Amino acid sequence: VQLQASGGGSVQSGGSLRLGCAAFGFTVDGYAIGWFRQAPGKEREGVSCFSRDDGTTLYADSVKGRFTISRDIAENTVYLQMNSLKPEDTAVYYCAAVRFGCTFVTALYDYWGQGTQVTVSS
16 A cells, blocks of 8 residues: 655746645545645644545645645546645645545544655745
């Protein structure tokens, strides 16, 4: 069982990136998939989540209106489209899978990907 995050990079403020979270060994529609981020010296925080059953999405207040999470069952991948990026979005982004409903409680997640770096310059 594995999650693989990809799509990170360096962009200027106002730019866009799309992160992907590919699942191996399980299907993304059998779990809620969350995106988290961790900046240097800060705790890991929840960014967004796509629910298992009804397609409900969850966003942190800091990214509402700028980030969009989506799920492609055929590709077994969950995407995070990040627009209007700001320097404060700079962090390592992780995806994770939880068997039940969306939550930003990291301890409840069953599987974690390896992280992908996002750097936004001003």
